[in-house]
Amino acid sequence: MIIDTRVCVGCSACVYACKSENEVPVGYCRDWVVQETNGNFPKLSMENRSERCQHCDNAPCVTYCPTGASHYDEFGTVQINRSRCTGCKACMAACPYDARYVHPDGFVDKCTLCHHRLEKGMKTACVSICPTGSLHLVNFANLTADDKAMMAGKEVYRQKAHAGTEPRLYWISASNKPGA
8 A cells, every 4th residue: 555645634534534443442443644744943844644554565464463363465454353362462562563452342453454355356445535645555576657656766765673573554745845
């Protein structure tokens, strides 16, 4: 997934779409929006970031899950098998992104990248609803010309890349404002 912070307005439509699509309980969320101020006065900038599980290629949550509940699916995304999850929180402790929570029913939950929609060839709920088009679902193993053009010449980063998790979510920095 590529998240273009240059056009995200922080409306949280992605959060509400996810909650509705995935029946996330009140008081919990699988994705969220962070607003970050950068720079020093008078040269300040604001970056809105839609965040969620990074679906890492080297996910510590998968490594440290003692039951195998946290696993990779056929798309290479990180999923949780609710029936195998004991709620021990080992995966939560291992995740450097704080992307998981304990569901009221006792299992750990997180963003699934709408696995049920991907199976049907559909976009995720968050990508489908985003009014500014800041969320893009891409296949990094097979980038299209449009995907490459979107990232060309821009500051693209991954969160906590130094952790060695190989996160699959990329952000286009707000310092690359359109027209700047």
